[in-house]
Amino acid sequence: MIYLIAALKGLVLILLLLFTFAYLTWGMRRGLARFQIRLGPNRVGPLGLLQPIADAVKAIFKEDISVANADKFVYWLAPLISFTFALAAFAIIPLGPKGSIFGIDPWVADLNVGILYLFAAAELATYGIFLSGWASGSKYSLLGGLRSAAGLVGYELALGVALLGPVLMVGSLNLRDIVDWQAQHGWLALWQLPVFIVYFIAALAEMGRTPFDFVEAEQELVGGFSTEYNSMKFVSFYMAELLHWITASALIPTLFMAGWHAPFGLPEIPILWLFIKWLVFIFIVMWIWASWFRTRYDVLIRFAWGVLFPVALAWFLLTAYWVASRGGAA
Amino acid sequence: MSVYSLAKALGITLKHMFSKPVTIPYPSAPVPLKPRFHGRHVLTRHPDGLEKCIGCSLCAAACPAYAIYVEPAENDPENPVSAGERYAKVYEINMLRCIFCGLCEEACPTGAIVLGNEFELADYVYADLVYGKEDLLADTVGSKAQRREAKQTGKPVKLGFEVPYVRPELEGVKYE
Amino acid sequence: MSAFDLLMGVLLIASALAAVTLKNAVHAGLALVANFLSLAVVYFALEAQFLGWIQIIVYAGAVMVLFLFVIMLLFDAKADVGLDRLPWMRPLAAALAAAFFLALAYAFSGVGPVNPLADVKLGGGLPKALGGLLYGNWLYTVLLVAALLFAATVAAVSLVQPQIRKARVKPQVLERDRELEEVGK
Amino acid sequence: MSYYLLLSALLFAIGLYGVLARRTAILIFMSIELMLNSANLALVSFARSSGNLEGQVMALLVIALAAAEVAVGLGIIVAVFRSRESTSVDDLAEFRG
Numbered sequence: 001m002i003y004l005i006a007a008l009k010g011l012v013l014i015l016l017l018l019f020t021f022a023y024l025t026w027g028m029r030r031g032l033a034r035f036q037i038r039l040g041p042n043r044v045g046p047l048g049l050l051q052p053i054a055d056a057v058k059a060i061f062k063e064d065i066s067v068a069n070a071d072k073f074v075y076w077l078a079p080l081i082s083f084t085f086a087l088a089a090f091a092i093i094p095l096g097p098k099g100s101i102f103g104i105d106p107w108v109a110d111l112n113v114g115i116l117y118l119f120a121a122a123e124l125a126t127y128g129i130f131l132s133g134w135a136s137g138s139k140y141s142l143l144g145g146l147r148s149a150a151g152l153v154g155y156e157l158a159l160g161v162a163l164l165g166p167v168l169m170v171g172s173l174n175l176r177d178i179v180d181w182q183a184q185h186g187w188l189a190l191w192q193l194p195v196f197i198v199y200f201i202a203a204l205a206e207m208g209r210t211p212f213d214f215v216e217a218e219q220e221l222v223g224g225f226s227t228e229y230n231s232m233k234f235v236s237f238y239m240a241e242l243l244h245w246i247t248a249s250a251l252i253p254t255l256f257m258a259g260w261h262a263p264f265g266l267p268e269i270p271i272l273w274l275f276i277k278w279l280v281f282i283f284i285v286m287w288i289w290a291s292w293f294r295t296r297y298d299v300l301i302r303f304a305w306g307v308l309f310p311v312a313l314a315w316f317l318l319t320a321y322w323v324a325s326r327g328g329a330a
Numbered sequence: 331m332s333v334y335s336l337a338k339a340l341g342i343t344l345k346h347m348f349s350k351p352v353t354i355p356y357p358s359a360p361v362p363l364k365p366r367f368h369g370r371h372v373l374t375r376h377p378d379g380l381e382k383c384i385g386c387s388l389c390a391a392a393c394p395a396y397a398i399y400v401e402p403a404e405n406d407p408e409n410p411v412s413a414g415e416r417y418a419k420v421y422e423i424n425m426l427r428c429i430f431c432g433l434c435e436e437a438c439p440t441g442a443i444v445l446g447n448e449f450e451l452a453d454y455v456y457a458d459l460v461y462g463k464e465d466l467l468a469d470t471v472g473s474k475a476q477r478r479e480a481k482q483t484g485k486p487v488k489l490g491f492e493v494p495y496v497r498p499e500l501e502g503v504k505y506e
Numbered sequence: 507m508s509a510f511d512l513l514m515g516v517l518l519i520a521s522a523l524a525a526v527t528l529k530n531a532v533h534a535g536l537a538l539v540a541n542f543l544s545l546a547v548v549y550f551a552l553e554a555q556f557l558g559w560i561q562i563i564v565y566a567g568a569v570m571v572l573f574l575f576v577i578m579l580l581f582d583a584k585a586d587v588g589l590d591r592l593p594w595m596r597p598l599a600a601a602l603a604a605a606f607f608l609a610l611a612y613a614f615s616g617v618g619p620v621n622p623l624a625d626v627k628l629g630g631g632l633p634k635a636l637g638g639l640l641y642g643n644w645l646y647t648v649l650l651v652a653a654l655l656f657a658a659t660v661a662a663v664s665l666v667q668p669q670i671r672k673a674r675v676k677p678q679v680l681e682r683d684r685e686l687e688e689v690g691k
Numbered sequence: 692m693s694y695y696l697l698l699s700a701l702l703f704a705i706g707l708y709g710v711l712a713r714r715t716a717i718l719i720f721m722s723i724e725l726m727l728n729s730a731n732l733a734l735v736s737f738a739r740s741s742g743n744l745e746g747q748v749m750a751l752l753v754i755a756l757a758a759a760e761v762a763v764g765l766g767i768i769v770a771v772f773r774s775r776e777s778t779s780v781d782d783l784a785e786f787r788g
Contacts, residue, residue: 035343039353074532112632116559123567127539130571134532134578142578149575156568173633291339515698522702526709526722538721545728552695552739554747557754561731564754569724569761576765577717580772599711607704614696631747639748651755658759665766 009108014087021242022052028242028286035290062231069137070228078135079229079236082128086243089121093250094176096260096270106260106270107176114175115163118251122159122206126152128240129208129215129225136228144224147297148208148215154301155205155212158308162195162202165312165319166255179259187263189256192319196256198312203252205300207244210289214297245285246278253277360492363447368430370448370473371423373466374441374501376413381467382442382501383421384414392437397427414440421466425451425459435499444499450476450490468502510551517544531577535570542566554631695736702729716768720761727757 026041026048033040041048066075092114095106111117126148133145166188167173170181182188189196205212216224226237253259253274260274295303354361363369374382385402401420411417434443443466453459453475465474472480472487480487493505521544524537542565549558640648706729709722731750738746 033353034347034351037346037349037352039351039355042355071530071532074536077536113555113559116556116563120559120562120567123563123571126571130574131532131536134574146575146578149571152571153568287340287343291343292336511694515694518698519701519705522705522725525725526705526713526718531715531718534718534721538724541725542728545732548695548698548732549735552735554735554738554750557731557735557747557750560751560754564758565724565728569758572761572765573717573721576768580717580769596712599708602711603704603708606707607700610700610703611697614693614700631744635744636747636751639744640751643745644748644752647752651752651759655755655759658762662762662766665763665770 005104006108009104010091013090013108017087017090017243017246018239020246021239022056024242024246024282025055025238026051027282031283031286032290035287056235059232059235064231064233067137067228071135071137074131074135075228076233078128078132079233079240080128081131082125082240083236083243085121085125085128086240086247089118089125089247090243090250092117092175093247093254093274094179094259095274097268101270110176111174113173115167115173119156119160123152123156125240125244128237132229132237133225136225138228140221140223140227141225144215144217144221144227147217147221148225151205151212151215151297151300154297154304155202155308158198158304158312159202159206161309161312161316162199163255164316165192165195168316168319168323175254175259179254179261182256182258183261187257192256192315194315195312198308198315199256200252202304202308203248204285204288205304207248207285208241209245209285211292211295212297212300213294214300217294245282249281249285250274250278252281356490360490362492362494365495365497367447367449368432368445370425370446370451371428371434371461371466372444372446372468372500372503373418373421373463374444374468374499374503377502380410381412381417382440383418383438384412384440384442385416385418385421386439388437388439389434389443392433393428394431394433395427395429397424397429398422398434399424418463421463423461423466425461426456441499441501444497444503446500446503447491447493447505448473448489468500471505514544514548514551518548532574535574535577538573539566539570542570549631552631556631556633556636558631693736693740695739696733699729699733699736702726702732716771717765720764720768724757724761727753 029051030040030042030048041051044050044054066072091108092111093107094110095101098105109117129148130145130152133141133143133148136142166178169188169191170178172178172181178188185191204210208215214224216226218224221227226234229237257263257277259277260268260270262268262273266273376382385400387400387402390396390398390400399420399422400418402416403419405411405415405417430445432445435445451459451473453473458474461474464470470477472489476487476489489505491505518541521537521541525534525541528534528537542561546558546561546566549555549561703726706722706724706726709725710719713719713722731753734746734750734753736746738744738750
């Protein structure tokens with residue numbers, strides 16, 4: 001019975017995420033257009049609201065071409081991996097308190113080691129990009145794939161070490177505990193400001209968004225890892241990319257901004273507050289996307305090892321000293 | 331690269347976000363044209379109705395794309411077509427060759443050929459893009475394709491631009 | 507032994523066999539990733555949650571990405587493993603491996619079956635339970651491993667950067683040297 | 692005899708076969724990882740059958756060691772490839788003595 005409920009919740013969550021993805025493509029294109037003083041898609045339906053449906057129809061009916069030079073098995077496997085693990089990470093984000101949605105817990109899984117799960121999902125998701133780069137049998141794709149792996153080595157460490165401080169303060173790897181701790185003691189973004197910034201920058205790299213979108217890099221790599229993909233296989237890569245964005249925008253408030261709890265003593269409504277915080281981060285990422293340039297990937301690696309990692313490590317040691325001097329986590 | 335310039339970039343895009351989009355949704359909204367726009371040619375007339383073109387072929391000589399073909403004929407003194415001795419019996423411009431440079435306008439001694447404002451010239455058949463006198467004279471509004479469509483639907487020709495100024499050389503041309 | 511145990515066993519052995527027999531190096535690497543992932547699931551079943559996640563993060567995530575990265579960097583696009591120069595090695599290796607397996611199986615035969623769940627006090631293998639041990643009895647071992655990791659990092663960095671000194675010589679100079687050498691011949 | 696110990700022994704044997712039969716340094720290296728993992732599996736199942744967490748601690752340390760080993764090993768492979776344009780162990784025979 002437990003498994004059935006979890007499966008149903010997972011299904012609902014997947015559908016929700018796919019719906020969010022569809023309308024994020026619309027919102028993203030409209031939003032980016034406004035940043036560039038354009039209008040964006042507005043022809044299909046009122047305000048262009050039916051655009052995602054038109055896009056979906058187009059993608060489905062497009063001819064599915066495989067490259068002759070490709071490694072068939074891996075070529076098919078890569079989008080699947082990318083898409084699956086991009087979906088997986090959202091499963092442990094709590095959207096509200098226990099039993100708040102019609103008596104059902106608003107999360108799919110409540111893991112004691114939630115943060116480890118997040119890292120696992122994030123790392124496995126890079127395999128999709130990495131393998132597609134190799135399997136396409138094209139040098140642009142291969143370069144894109146290698147860049148993604150090289151970048152991963154750079155930012156993943158900073159991402160992990162940045163979370164050590166918060167985990168040490170809260171004394172738990174469970175996301176629910178982290179959220180509840182923040183409701184009592186205040187936002188971790190304030191307690192742990194330096195690593196919050198480090199985490200945000202590393203998360204940008206993990207999403208593959210500007211300024212770290214060198215994996216795709218249309219101008220020099222013709223689309224990078226996804227050059228040789230089209231039709232639904234391309235869409236699943238695109239989905240994975242946007243799902244990373246969706247997940248990270250929900251994860252950062254959960255980890256650092258008290259998740260679903262209301263800020264400033266406002267009335268608590270499950271989902272609503274997380275949704276608002278989510279929108280804020282979606283907007284910030286889009287804003288950065290519209291404003292900044294792309295870095296080279298060696299710049300990211302140097303930045304990650306030379307700035308992000310030392311800052312995160314120093315802050316972790318500081319937090320460890322502070323927690324130890326208080327005699328353990330709160 | 332500095333934090334300041336990154337912040338400045340963010341500020342610029344944010345400012346742009348709250349300014350009015352520059353996009354013109356063209357087919358549903360008219361395009362405001364610039365005063366020096368080079369559109370489809372017009373053969374203008376004198377106020378008394380006589381054609382300005384005297385069939386001298388200077389425009390054809392000036393045309394770098396060899397798009398103009400003029401065949402002159404003597405005017406009937408009783409019933410003149412143009413103000414001069416001769417008039418253009420045939421005046422054709424191949425719109426597929428024309429590069430809209432305006433040299434014909436420069437070369438014309440009588441100011442007969444003027445590059446007007448129309449630009450919606452797309453058509454299906456090659457031959458339809460060779461514009462004759464009847465398509466170019468001042469009282470004709472719209473391209474061949476537009477006029478064909480207007481004839482089929484029974485509505486007046488719909489032009490996709492606004493004329494925000496008066497050009498004196500476009501004598502007698504009315505864009506409604 | 508449940509159906510789950512059997513399934514995981516089959517997955518483990520099949521992916522391991524694929525990893526050592528597949529011709530294409532990237533495919534072999536992927537089989538190894540599958541092996542590590544199923545091993546992580548086995549760890550979960552054996553009440554070693556933390557270890558299972560670490561297995562996924564470190565092995566499947568970091569180590570195998572490095573492996574595949576090097577494979578893609580060094581091999582050509584198809585990454586086929588070259589010709590076997592010692593064809594008689596294969597059956598011999600199989601025979602040796604089989605003998606080793608029998609020896610191990612004999613050595614393990616005295617060990618009893620896995621205890622039923624009731625009388626196990628592993629605490630699910632969560633970090634809380636592990637931490638006490640890791641930073642208690644095993645503290646010095648952990649420190650030694652940390653020192654080793656640090657040494658390995660330094661070694662890896664210095665290993666792959668030996669040509670920096672060479673690169674300081676200007677390419678034009680190298681070219682001139684090469685030409686002089688050719689003239690000398 | 693425990694089922695997981697049997698699996699562990701089998702994995703170790705497969706890894707041994709890989710080490711002996713493969714000719715490419717990276718693939719030999721991957722087989723060694725397989726053997727390390729089989730040892731880990733044995734440790735974890737010992738921990739499970741004796742109700743003692745120390746086996747898991749040892750497995751954790753082995754994973755950390757493996758990470759160090761991979762860093763150095765791949766570094767060596769890349770360095771050798773740079774000077775020799777090959778990753779086959781047969782081409783490295785002149786390293787002996």
